[in-house]
Amino acid sequence: MTLPALVEPARELSRAEINRYSRHLLIPNVGMIGQRRLKNARVLVIGAGGLGSPTLLYLAAAGVGTIGIIDFDQVDDSNLQRQIIHGVDTVGQLKVDSARKAIARLNPYVQVETHTDRLERDMAVELFSRFDLIMDGTDNFATRYLVNDACVLANKPYVWGSIFRFEGQASVFWENAPDGLGLDYRDLYPEPPPPEMAPSCSEGGVFGILCASIASIMATEAVKLITGIGEPLLGRLVVYDALEMRYRELPIRRLPGRQPVNELAEDYQVFCGLGLPADGATTSVPGISVTELAKLMEQNEMPVLIDVREPTEWDIVRIPGATLLSKSPALPQTLLQRYGMDANLVIACKSGRRSAEVTRELLNEGMRHVRNLEGGVQAWVKDVDPSLPSY
Template identity: 60%
Template sequence: MQLLPLVHPSEDLTNDEISRYSRHLLIPDVGLEGQQRLKNSRVLVIGAGGLGSPVLLYLAAAGVGTLGIIDFDIVDESNLQRQIIHGQSDIGRFKSRSAKDSVNELNPYVHVQLHNERLEATNAVEIISGYDLIVDGTDNFSTRYLVNDACVLAEKPYVWGSIFRFEGQASVFWENAPGGGGLNYRDLYPEPPPSEMAPSCAEGGVLGILCASIGAIMATEAIKLITGLGDTLLGRLAVYDALDMTYRFIPIRRAPVRTPITGLIDYQEFCGQKRAVTDSKTDVPVISALELKKMRESGTDLQLIDVRGIEEWNIVHIEGANHIPKNKIMSEDVLSQFNKEDFIVLHCKMGVRSKDVLFEMRKQGFTNVKSLDGGILAWIRDVDRSLPRY
């Protein structure tokens, strides 16, 4: 769908900017006016991770005048396989500050605005309202629905993308698009999937270079929206399969039953990341890595069960643990092999999947089960730093 330019052109370009952007200026469809629109634009990029990295670098190189960055995470060594805006020396730094330095090094003419706060329902509309366009590179459903609803309320278009293993998706959403018939993320995904059916890249993995493929699409769509070039992905879902090297474009229609978005909600609860508290049994009994270490050293009779996937087990595991993946241990046939009174400690990577298993085991009558708080990453951090992190 072709749209009018989102941003008015700036007054002029300096001689240095003309030299820097000359290859854009030589394209008749972009030209001086298109570059002036880029210079005058304000784009907020949510997430400076796998998708945010190429988006930020290419929008900075293209000459977007103001880039806003929201990311509260810290650079970890495992990020460097795909988050190319960060380097080895950035490990331990805030991703937002690392990304700002990279953008400034690439293009000193771009103003970078950092938002040193977590995007929440209390501030999302206010922050988003200060920009012409939003680019969502987050990796969890609760933030995606928050961004979508805030953009609807602020009447802002946004570019969205997601990646998992070898596949990526991208689209453009704009509920208030000129001419009517606009779409939002809820037209594509009216309801979030169950939390156990939506593993993150930290759990399921992702081919690093996939970020470049989808991030390039997202940056391209942003430039097209700013300048009014070509047909955007509004109303279409782009699906890329890196293994087959195929692109598919699927039409997106307005959901038959739509609930108007009139305000922001509790998105963690909406996405099933909060369990309703019905009685004291819903409290998750956890054990710290140091407590588990002391119990094992003292000879406490317990079973330590690793519920991660086999790929994760092969990377690193705790000596003496038994490996039973989550999808197997949650079956009645497997659970029937355990004594329901035995002391069992479950663990995964960070503690999310093990808690899901714990709740299922409680339903089956197990009374003495705990989850390792923070998962194997906590064990590596607090007990055995010789093991590799991932």
């Protein structure tokens, strides 16, 4: 079912704009009025990462008049495999600044508004209220639920995309859509999955080209909603498997008995089972710094170092002397049986989060000489041996 156009047409296009967008103007469904709607549109893209990068480029090329970008991160070498709006010359820069430069090179008629803050509950609704449409390509459930709830409270539709390894998903959510068609993210995911079942791309990896496949769907849906053409993905979930080169479509229906969103949650990290905000997630278990571990290694007093990452991560980089035993439900009992109750263990992962969970489980089993490696392998590369690769 076609929805009414989100945006009223802007003033007449200039001669230069007509030349630029002529291939759009020739399409009867878009035409001059549709292009003027795009010119008048204000779209906020959350994140200039894997999905945000191609989405931003296509929205800019299409002629969306004002594009907002919110991202607190900086461009890193590991981004360049998929985040195509950035380049070698912008490594180390804020992603919003890198993206703004790329958009300016592509289409000088687009106004870009940048926001360098992390998206938080105390500013999300007010920020969203300034835009016609929100684009969510974030890679964690806590932010996804925040985006959903803030869109509900701001009465804004949003286009959502998700990627992991070789699979991607996309849909449109709009709680207050016309004609009783309203749906939101909680109709698809009433409850967040357990954290161990939802690794991020930085932990599990992602096929770079997949980002373009899903982002192109997201940008298409944005243009359709802005101009009021076609049938949007509201009420439908598109699932794409790149390995099989197969698309599937699943219906989304309003969840019976779902309570309306009347306010934002106090803490979306806690809601998603992460316990503590990211900055303090590892402070509740005993820890050891990488420099302390390196000193023990030099003194031949090395504890048993257990790396709980996946084999693919281990193949990229590892700490000398570590033993790979990937995180699993059986791992605590395996370690207990292999090393005994009184073993002096240090548990490591990429960043310290997964290893903190394992450390906590071992403490619950009664082991008292177990510590978490603070900052994980990333910290080892940064503070002990910068010659090693990172990811």
